[in-house]
Amino acid sequence: MGALDEGHFNAELENGVKFDCLELGFEEKPETLAIENAVTVLLQGLGEDINREGLKKTPLRVAKALLHGTRGYNQKAKDIVHSALFPEAGLDNAVGHAGGAGGIVIVRDLDLFSYCESCLLPFQVKCHVGYVPSGQRVVGLSKLSRVADVFARRLQDPQRMADEICSSLHHGIKPAGVAIILQCLHIHFPNLESLLLDSNHQGWVKALVQSGYGVFENKNADIWCDFLSLLKFRGINVDKTQMDSMEQCWCPLQSSLSAKIGPPNPGMVTAVVSILRSLGEDPLRKELVGTPSCFVKWLMNFQNTKLEMKLNGFGCGKTDTLKANGDISHNKEHIHSELNLSFWSQCEHHLLPFYGVVHIGYFRAEGFNPIGKSFLQSIVHFYGFKLQVQERLTRQIAETVASFLVGDVMVVVEANHTCMISRGIEKFGSNTATIAVLGRFSTDPVARTKFLQSIPSTTASGGL
């Protein structure tokens, strides 16, 4: 059985599917093997050596993550709700609404993630659920979250997800009504080409969707005002006018892929079709028809190339002032800081995005800046657009920058890893930092501290 991961079996057990002793182990299941084969084809299409150490187990890791992340296909929301309905007295109707009759119940700020059906990338969701009990019964609060999770753990579109959660709770609890609001955040992964032209790339696309059943069916009903007011206490400002149904596909990848890339490799497209089938999806479903080629085109951004960076003629130049912005004096020399250079990369262990900012510090003589900011940004992008690990990215940036200088360079990379939320551990707020220190920075703790102090505090980036 071995390395069975985060609750895939569990999900089945919890929903009353009998555990069959003769069933195949996770790693021998046909769908696991099919996804592993497909991922191997994708890695080869990227020009990677599938036997190198960091990639050896990537197909299995991807299979686990995907099957875990879409386990909602095997779950029945009905069973979850039915086990947790409790009788609870309400008020007399003539007196008012509360308890098991008419007093609205709201659970706010449920962190979920789902997979975009247009591009297969995970997206983050803040889910807010409200329902109005009736029939003198209430549902256990955690079940609202569990039901939402069943529909999040599928290939989804925000509006359909809201409708499915809402409909399922309405039929399961049989309340006076149910309302769902989802705040969704889809990573807007740029391609290298567009990034070099537009440094102000917006990294996220947001969608706000809602769905209502029963007393919430009418969008102008007073009960919506109560629901929205209760969200407001938590800083969630939802304007009624924002709540029109989304008509267009929200996925930024569908529109942003460069036309220059050309048609995707048919073998890779077939591999993604087989992944969709292994998850239990119908690859011919209207919304999924374009997904395989969208995913492959996007993945090709991270193609392994033998290209070296062209190092001549870039960005050197005099600075205008004796002491430029971002300079710190240190023993009569200057430490120059370039902060918050954005990066985008792809984790080679999970084939999932990681992204964030890079801070670079180096010593420079007065009045002369050997390398400009845009050149540093190019270096960062160059090493980002590959299958990577953060530790290697940090070292490669540092070594390349050092090759222009005497070698006194410090690099800090701060990153959010999609694999930290969309796999088993689901650590939504976590963030990773890595450091490379070269030359004087490795021997002079005061220089290190000075540079580190020049980095401004941030709170969690990229969250909702």
Next chain:
Amino acid sequence: MGALDEGHFNAELENGVKFDCLELGFEEKPETLAIENAVTVLLQGLGEDINREGLKKTPLRVAKALLHGTRGYNQKAKDIVHSALFPEAGLDNAVGHAGGAGGIVIVRDLDLFSYCESCLLPFQVKCHVGYVPSGQRVVGLSKLSRVADVFARRLQDPQRMADEICSSLHHGIKPAGVAIILQCLHIHFPNLESLLLDSNHQGWVKALVQSGYGVFENKNADIWCDFLSLLKFRGINVDKTQMDSMEQCWCPLQSSLSAKIGPPNPGMVTAVVSILRSLGEDPLRKELVGTPSCFVKWLMNFQNTKLEMKLNGFGCGKTDTLKANGDISHNKEHIHSELNLSFWSQCEHHLLPFYGVVHIGYFRAEGFNPIGKSFLQSIVHFYGFKLQVQERLTRQIAETVASFLVGDVMVVVEANHTCMISRGIEKFGSNTATIAVLGRFSTDPVARTKFLQSIPSTTASGGL
């Protein structure tokens, strides 16, 4: 097999323990049955009817939650790390530190929870991990979180948890060094008696602990400065001087329990001893000897009483000004708001705390306030200190307040439920709101909106 919950089996499977087809189902396991029996004794000791609908499955729910929440006893951190060590080139030592050799790697803001070994209540943890790779190998980032989780999921004390995580990572990864910082937050549940005397009760006790191995062993080493600087970017300010080892037990329940309560019921104490044993713990371990009686004393705060609130002679009085603070005019009358009355309660479905604030609005004539704030606070505490569900609490407060007035009352309860973090769904940021509307509030949406608008926005309360 039925209702097997959130990953207890999984944990075993993931760690290579063979799944035995002849093994008993979760609900038939001796430890499950023992905990169920013990919880039944506790409920009876509280004077509850163990057959009433809301409590029927409480023993099983508690058994699931506890066995799940302490599954770390069955996990081996070593296995987790060994499956995810990757070769990664580093810099030449003469040049600096980065990559697989000496460049510090940090994962920040991992949300965990653990159980306090002194009182059995869950506590929240923000965990920050740093390590310095050596031997040209790095560990998969998510494994740092998984290993931390293994030691969090036991009965713990903050310092021991930090030491155990640190030691385990150090021996598993064999890096140059490992550092752990834990920010822990323990609910400080007051007893009813002390609350009525001290309305400014502080609801939390914080602990900051650290542990270091290898290059982090010396607390004055420069590498600690780098680690703390990298935490600062995320707004985590740890002062070196704060980092002395904790000498005293941090658990606020141990010290705050009223001496007046008298010795706990021996049958209930024996029941808790049997729970400890079922979790795989030794009830004679020094730190656990006082735990059963501490837990029972605390639980008795929620004893079922037949007491009615004494309703005469409380809190009525004239207000000094024509229009007091918190008044909103509405059709020539006033809606009076009493906001942020604190409450503490115990979820009857999981025997776990829930807590938060109550907002009460009512109509009043000019110049006369029929009920004072402290009386409202007493009503809230009275209905809080019971085995409860939030919907019922809301209704009971509303009905009691309405009995003093003509009946035009609105109550909003905002709560954090420990069961939302310490059971399977682990929704750290979520928050629940319930409403009761009586009399005019149920028919007049404008009055409802006016009252709701008087409630100020907050962000998540009670978090780290």
